[in-house]
Amino acid sequence: MGLTTRPDTTAITLDAGGTGNEGWITTRLDFLVNWGRANSLWPMPFGTACCAIEFMASAASKFDLARFGMERMSFSPRQSDVLICAGRVPFKLAPVIRRIWQQMPQPKWAISMGACASSGGMFDSYAVVQGIDTIIPVDVYVPGCPPRPEGLIYGIMMLQKKIMKERMSNTSLRDEMAPDPTSQLYIPATRIDELSEPFGNSVHQTRSAP
Amino acid sequence: MSAFHTVYPATAPGDATPATQRNVPNRGGTANPSAAALAAQFPNAVRGHEVVNGETTVFIDAAAVADMVRWLHDAPDHRYEYLSDVTAVEYRDFEREIEVVWHLRSIRLRRFLRLKARLAKGAPLSVPSVWSVYKGADWLERECYDMFGITFEGHPDLRRILMWEGYKEGFPLRKDFPMRGRFSRSEQLKNALAANPEARYSMEELTVADAFAELPEDMKRRLAGGEKTGE
Numbered sequence: 489m490g491l492t493t494r495p496d497t498t499a500i501t502l503d504a505g506g507t508g509n510e511g512w513i514t515t516r517l518d519f520l521v522n523w524g525r526a527n528s529l530w531p532m533p534f535g536t537a538c539c540a541i542e543f544m545a546s547a548a549s550k551f552d553l554a555r556f557g558m559e560r561m562s563f564s565p566r567q568s569d570v571l572i573c574a575g576r577v578p579f580k581l582a583p584v585i586r587r588i589w590q591q592m593p594q595p596k597w598a599i600s601m602g603a604c605a606s607s608g609g610m611f612d613s614y615a616v617v618q619g620i621d622t623i624i625p626v627d628v629y630v631p632g633c634p635p636r637p638e639g640l641i642y643g644i645m646m647l648q649k650k651i652m653k654e655r656m657s658n659t660s661l662r663d664e665m666a667p668d669p670t671s672q673l674y675i676p677a678t679r680i681d682e683l684s685e686p687f688g689n690s691v692h693q694t695r696s697a698p
Numbered sequence: 699m700s701a702f703h704t705v706y707p708a709t710a711p712g713d714a715t716p717a718t719q720r721n722v723p724n725r726g727g728t729a730n731p732s733a734a735a736l737a738a739q740f741p742n743a744v745r746g747h748e749v750v751n752g753e754t755t756v757f758i759d760a761a762a763v764a765d766m767v768r769w770l771h772d773a774p775d776h777r778y779e780y781l782s783d784v785t786a787v788e789y790r791d792f793e794r795e796i797e798v799v800w801h802l803r804s805i806r807l808r809r810f811l812r813l814k815a816r817l818a819k820g821a822p823l824s825v826p827s828v829w830s831v832y833k834g835a836d837w838l839e840r841e842c843y844d845m846f847g848i849t850f851e852g853h854p855d856l857r858r859i860l861m862w863e864g865y866k867e868g869f870p871l872r873k874d875f876p877m878r879g880r881f882s883r884s885e886q887l888k889n890a891l892a893a894n895p896e897a898r899y900s901m902e903e904l905t906v907a908d909a910f911a912e913l914p915e916d917m918k919r920r921l922a923g924g925e926k927t928g929e
Contacts, residue, residue: 579890580862586891614870614879614886615861622887672891677884684883 526648527557532568537575539602539634546637565591576604589624625665722752730754760815764826778802784838827852845871
């Protein structure tokens with residue numbers, strides 16, 4: 489797409505074994521740093537809807553996110569590592585979640601929890617953002633409406649695996665995806681319109697503006 | 699009076715008769731006594747009333763609503779202390795007028811009264827505000843304005859409340875509004891991201907306009923200097 493600096497899958501699998509040209513010390517240091525990061529992710533819960541209930545269930549005693557190092561819910565973006573967007577995001581909240589994302593320090597990751605956050609879900613309406621990956625870069629999408637806590641935990645484990653694959657010698661996995669400089673969106677505007685047009689129950693409605 | 703007792707058992711404060719209605723007909727039935735009193739008080743502005751499922755709806759002229767609501771609120775035999783809702787209805791039949799609806803409730807007399815005014819679509823949609831009677835009408839009327847574009851004359855601060863300020867696509871609950879909005883998705887996203895919530899929802903605007911004199915000195919200085927957020 490020419491927009492992202494994120495590596496494709498080949499780059500990730502190349503480094504996965506950590507064999508390559510890296511020395512023993514760097515790979516062990518990588519492992520240590522990644523192990524620490526992956527197991528102490530502090531979530532920034534951005535719960536707007538029923539997914540937040542499942543997220544709370546995940547954090548509560550039965551599923552216990554503390555097992556994954558998510559002991560502390562960070563309600564300040566400045567002390568958090570992973571933004572978990574649980575629920576639909578209306579357009580009115582779009583600048584808010586964008587600001588929260590910008591306030592989070594690197595390294596940071598984002599999980600889009602549930603159908604609404606990932607794609608707008610059933611809310612194909614005038615008020616709801618059709619997927620938060622248009623306004624912030626997303627690492628893991630958790631499907632479900634809402635996802636069960638097992639689903640969210642699986643997504644978190646996927647994120648942990650991704651973090652474990654980071655290498656000092658190749659920072660491409662670390663580089664934050666850059667938004668399109670003109671539109672400030674993470675997916676090109678033409679692609680958004682192309683994707684959003686044919687779906688939903690309002691296909692036959694007319695628009696007065698392009 | 700006995701007929702009223704079947705539907706409106708409470709005649710005085712402290713009457714412990716249960717107010718739940720039983721065997722209420724779908725159409726017709728005993729009207730709320732306030733409907734007839736309202737027609738007697740405002741003979742030129744009341745168009746009639748109907749009773750559906752035991753709830754009385756009075757059709758009125760929009761221009762008279764502020765006076766009527768004031769009278770219903772103040773008259774000792776009625777005492778509608780509570781405005782539950784202000785909303786509007788647009789019908790799928792495009793020729794039909796838009797209805798503005800006020801739901802009034804008298805807690806003391808256990809009465810419920812619905813006022814409806816019809817607004818023709820050709821003219822500007824405008825009704826008097828009832829904010830001077832019920833302060834709770836503030837946000838209800840703002841919501842109605844936001845969703846239907848009905849102007850409430852006399853409202854102190856008629857702005858959008860659900861959609862953000864500067865929303866350009868129109869009034870979402872109108873029947874001619876496409877469900878996905880008028881702009882394309884990317885255009886909507888760009889407009890939404892361009893909104894700066896901190897500039898709009900400032901402390902100054904939200905809270906301190908009336909209470910400026912009570913603020914601490916340093917906050918007064920900062921707000922007087924044009925600072926927007928008050929942080």
